[in-house]
Amino acid sequence: MQFEGKRALVTGGARGIGAAIATRLGSNGAKVVIADLDIDKGKETAARIGNGAIAVQLDVTSPESWQAAKKEVDAAFGGLDILVNNAGIAGRSAPTWELSFEEWKQVIDIDLTGVFLGCQTFITGMIDQGYGRIVNIASIAGKEGNPNAVPYSAAKSGVIGLTKAIAKEVATKGVLVNAITPAVIATEILAQVSEEHISYMTSRIPMGRVGQPEEVAALAA
Known part of the structure; x- marks a missing residue:
């Protein structure tokens, strides 16, 4: 199988896109950690x-939580490939002038800082072993900018820039870093988004429909 013997961790892996990616990795032989x-x-x-999959509790905004998760992963599998x-949230659909600083910060902390902390936590181990694959889930909002979704658009744009920068840092070290930029996907996160905003997003999709988690999983694994 494609990922036989590989050890994989998926944040936000309990449901939605994360669960679909984790399931696909596991079905292809990987030892999976649901974080x-x-x-x-x-x-x-x-x-x-x-297939030996385990779950660890993780707050992606906390460096201490990341270190605790790493200890569990190392104890169970001896490292990560x-x-x-x-993991991410959409935040409330609202124009910039109606958002609170707390709403801005929550989305940035989870959607962008969480990605930075994940990469920082595991990338040195990947460099040391001469092999690693990192996939960051961004969004088309990070490329296009969605109205009434400024924190989300900014965070996902940051994920794209972060991915490109880290990829260049480790390009000669056996570690590949890429991002996927889905449009609107049928997951629980849509409950955070207004019907008007969903209609706006689907109107910009040539196929005219919401995507499925399994379609994103096929890109990731």
């Missing part, structure tokens, strides 16, 4: 995947 704030749902997803930074 999620919702540890109970994470354990359910890990049990469904099987594949990191998928998927």
Whole structure:
């Protein structure tokens, strides 16, 4: 199988796009770590995947939580080969002048800082072993900029820039870093988005429909 013997961690892996990616990795032979704030749902997803999959509780905004997760991963699998930074939130649909600083900061902390911390936590181990694959889930909003979604658009644009910069830092070290920029995908995160905003996004998609998590998973793995 394609990922036989590889060790993979997926943030936000308990549900949605993360669960679809984790499932695809597991079905292709990888030992999967579901890293999620919702540890109970994470354990359910890990049990469904099987093949030795485990779940760890992770707050992607906390450096200490990342270090604790790394210790669990090292104890279980002895290191990591594949990191998928998927965890994220959309935030409230509202124009810039109606947003609070706290709303801005929450989206930036989860969607951008969380990706930075994940890369920083595991990339040195990948460099040392001469192999690593990092996939960061960005968004078309990071390329186009979606109205009434300024924090999300800014965070995902940051993820794209971060991905390009880190990829250049490790290009000769056996570590590949890439980003995927989906449009609107049918996950629970849509509950955070207004119907008007969903209609706006789908109107810009040539196929005229919402994507499925499994379609993103096929790009990641």
